[in-house]
Amino acid sequence: MADYLSRSPVEAAEEDIDERIQYESKFTQTDLPSPPLDKLSPLKITTAITRAQAKLQQQTTAAPSNT
Secondary structure, rough: OOOOOHHHOOOOOOOOHHOOOOOOOOOOOOOOOOOOOHHOEEEEEEEOOOHHHHHHHHHHHHHHOOO
C-alpha cells in the first residue's frame, strides 16, 4: 500500500527569495575615507608561533646533531 505522500501532487519548484542569503558588500577598502596624513596610526607587525612550531623548535634545538 502506497503512503499518502507518494500520492500527493507536488508543486513546481520555486526559489524562495526570503531564504536566499545576500552576499553583497556595502563597503570596500576603497570606499572608506582616507585618514589625514598627520594622524596616521602606527602600523604594528608582530610574529606568531603555534604550539606545534614551538615544540618542533624545542626538539631540533635539544637534539644533538650528528654532523
